[in-house]
Amino acid sequence: MNKDSNRSADWEALMRAANRGDGAAYARLLREIAPVVRGIVRARGARLGAEGCEDVVQDVLLAVHLKRHTWREDAPVRPWLYAVTRHKVVDAFRARGQRVELPVEHLAEVLPAPEGPDPLVARDMEKVIGRLDPRAAEIVRAIGLDGESVAETGARLQMTEGAVRVALHRALKRIARLRERMIE
Amino acid sequence: MRTEDLIAALSADTTPGPRPERRLALGLVPALLLALAALFAFWGPREALAAALTGTTVAKTLVPLALGAAALWLAAELCRPEAQPKALRVALAALGAAAAAVFAMALWRYGSAALAIEMGRSSLWTCLQSVPALSLLPLAAALWALRSGAPARPARAGAVAGLAAGGFGAAIYSLYCDQDAVLFYLPAYAAGIGLVALTGALLGARLLRW
Numbered sequence: 333m334n335k336d337s338n339r340s341a342d343w344e345a346l347m348r349a350a351n352r353g354d355g356a357a358y359a360r361l362l363r364e365i366a367p368v369v370r371g372i373v374r375a376r377g378a379r380l381g382a383e384g385c386e387d388v389v390q391d392v393l394l395a396v397h398l399k400r401h402t403w404r405e406d407a408p409v410r411p412w413l414y415a416v417t418r419h420k421v422v423d424a425f426r427a428r429g430q431r432v433e434l435p436v437e438h439l440a441e442v443l444p445a446p447e448g449p450d451p452l453v454a455r456d457m458e459k460v461i462g463r464l465d466p467r468a469a470e471i472v473r474a475i476g477l478d479g480e481s482v483a484e485t486g487a488r489l490q491m492t493e494g495a496v497r498v499a500l501h502r503a504l505k506r507i508a509r510l511r512e513r514m515i516e
Numbered sequence: 517m518r519t520e521d522l523i524a525a526l527s528a529d530t531t532p533g534p535r536p537e538r539r540l541a542l543g544l545v546p547a548l549l550l551a552l553a554a555l556f557a558f559w560g561p562r563e564a565l566a567a568a569l570t571g572t573t574v575a576k577t578l579v580p581l582a583l584g585a586a587a588l589w590l591a592a593e594l595c596r597p598e599a600q601p602k603a604l605r606v607a608l609a610a611l612g613a614a615a616a617a618v619f620a621m622a623l624w625r626y627g628s629a630a631l632a633i634e635m636g637r638s639s640l641w642t643c644l645q646s647v648p649a650l651s652l653l654p655l656a657a658a659l660w661a662l663r664s665g666a667p668a669r670p671a672r673a674g675a676v677a678g679l680a681a682g683g684f685g686a687a688i689y690s691l692y693c694d695q696d697a698v699l700f701y702l703p704a705y706a707a708g709i710g711l712v713a714l715t716g717a718l719l720g721a722r723l724l725r726w
Binding site for chain 1 (some may be wrong): 517518519520521522523526527528529530531532533534535536595596597598606664665666668680724726
């Protein structure tokens with residue numbers, strides 16, 4: 333319990349740093365959040381298979397990203413994260429023709445998924461990126477898949493860093509919207 | 517795409533999203549001013565507006581205004597996915613119960629025949645059209661603001677946004693309306709506000725999904 337509350341305190345600090353534009357803190361936070369979300373999704377969605385589960389995990393991470401400003405800095409991160417997770421998981425299962433009962437008070441008890449040896453691949457994201465306009469798709473791929481920095485991508489595509497950031501932000505919003513449409 | 521790759525892309529995007537509270541202030545203030553201007557331009561103020569606003573009939577303006585403010589506050593709270601604003605819900609319910617109690621007392625005092633006369637007035641139709649019309653811009657502004665939020669139940673958040681817009685719309689309409697009988701304005705305004713709340717719920721179910 334003590335260990336848990338310590339880790340939770342870290343999340344608030346990381347989230348605050350993330351909201352001030354600290355990308356490294358934000359990446360660390362997302363990496364810590366992902367196994368927790370994965371544990372919840374897998375506990376409920378064994379029938380989806382590993383890839384299907386990872387699709388839902390990525391849905392949740394996208395929602396965390398695009399809605400992170402709705403977290404209030406004086407509130408704990410976990411209840412907020414569980415609410416976002418619950419919302420997206422219920423949505424995702426409904427879209428796949430399954431009803432899922434997910435009382436939010438039980439989410440804290442689900443264990444994080446153990447680190448697997450295999451990289452976790454999801455299917456839906458590739459389809460969605462393929463439907464972005466080519467420039468936006470290239471930026472998402474360069475920064476996500478190829479691990480380029482914003483500055484490197486900008487230099488290669490002859491764009492300013494600011495323009496790359498704006499394009500990336502728009503692309504991520506569009507990805508979330510496209511995925512929602514896939515669900516409908 | 518691996519989740520690790522997605523995280524790399526997400527963490528490179530340091531553009532913060534728009535805060536719903538900020539958008540509420542940004543959108544609602546001009547929307548309400550425009551609605552107020554529209555009332556004076558197209559409806560016109562009632563006779564002896566100053567006298568009406570200093571007497572007991574000011575309740576006709578203040579009660580919807582209070583409802584609008586409480587609902588607005590609740591709407592801002594509902595933008596957080598984990599929100600469970602019990603106190604606010606109780607406050608809204610208490611406001612509704614108080615209005616119902618005042619209505620019941622008036623009904624008991626004047627009888628249902630008086631209610632029938634009041635409801636037969638052509639002002640009823642004016643009210644049922646005007647309150648939603650004046651609430652339209654504020655509702656649009658509120659829904660726009662709430663789109664940047666993450667309400668756990670979009671339809672409910674939309675209904676609360678409609679309640680806020682309807683409350684403000686009715687308060688503005690009261691500056692024109694010269695029907696001061698409780699048996700008229702309580703049910704008429706409630707119906708007008710209810711229509712806006714229903715519209716908000718229907719729109720919210722679609723527009724506030726995330």
